Amino acid sequence: MAMDMAAFGRFSRTFQKGEIIFSEFELNDTFYLIQAGRVQLVKLVGELERTLDILYPSEMFGEMAILEQSPRSATAIALDEVTVLEFNSQNFEILLLGNPQIALKLLKMFCKRIYDSKRRFMILTLPDPQAKIADVFLMLDETQPDIDKTSERREFKTTVEGVAHWAGMSVNEVRDVLGHFVNQRRVEIYPDRITVKNINDFSRFVSSRRNNSRGV
Numbered sequence: 001m002a003m004d005m006a007a008f009g010r011f012s013r014t015f016q017k018g019e020i021i022f023s024e025f026e027l028n029d030t031f032y033l034i035q036a037g038r039v040q041l042v043k044l045v046g047e048l049e050r051t052l053d054i055l056y057p058s059e060m061f062g063e064m065a066i067l068e069q070s071p072r073s074a075t076a077i078a079l080d081e082v083t084v085l086e087f088n089s090q091n092f093e094i095l096l097l098g099n100p101q102i103a104l105k106l107l108k109m110f111c112k113r114i115y116d117s118k119r120r121f122m123i124l125t126l127p128d129p130q131a132k133i134a135d136v137f138l139m140l141d142e143t144q145p146d147i148d149k150t151s152e153r154r155e156f157k158t159t160v161e162g163v164a165h166w167a168g169m170s171v172n173e174v175r176d177v178l179g180h181f182v183n184q185r186r187v188e189i190y191p192d193r194i195t196v197k198n199i200n201d202f203s204r205f206v207s208s209r210r211n212n213s214r215g216v
Contacts, residue, residue, distance in 0.1 A: 039079065133177050
């Protein structure tokens with residue numbers, strides 16, 4: 001999302017490479033818009049630390065502090081020297097009242113970010129790699145525009161790297177699992193897309209694994 005934020009330069013702040021911007025479970029009411037650099041979001045899942053996302057300029061993070069006034073659900077780390085615009089509940093009102101067009105764009109971004117974070121958490125908490133990757137395709141089926149849904153076959157404009165990002169796994173791990181799915185004739189892999197032959201099969205598979213993990 002491209003926005004002209006020049007008028008809000010007084011809210012600018014810089015974090016050095018490796019610096020923790022905020023920590024998981026921390027309480028505060030600040031969120032950020034990235035102007036330069038990359039930010040890594042990591043979360044503890046059981047005893048393991050998982051990368052949830054790597055964010056780039058024009059992306060936002062930490063917005064749940066404003067929306068839900070809840071503890072941080074992840075830790076944010078500067079991967080480079082990062083420049084952000086820092087907003088809290090007080091100066092956020094200035095942003096909204098001063099530019100309704102920006103306010104509308106931010107509200108749309110809030111909605112998408114809430115969905116993305118909750119959906120990614122559902123994927124990460126599945127019990128095994130195959131279920132995680134299958135659920136990534138279900139998520140893409142829910143969100144990717146212009147998908148032909150006239151049959152059970154789906155073509156997704158994604159790559160092995162894209163699937164690895166959502167699943168919180170390494171590219172090599174994802175490549176191994178997808179190779180297993182190819183051998184089972186459940187998916188086909190192309191340079192610019194991945195085809196799932198029966199999306200309903202993946203839906204049943206993920207539902208079964210999720211229910212088993214809950215002891216249902």
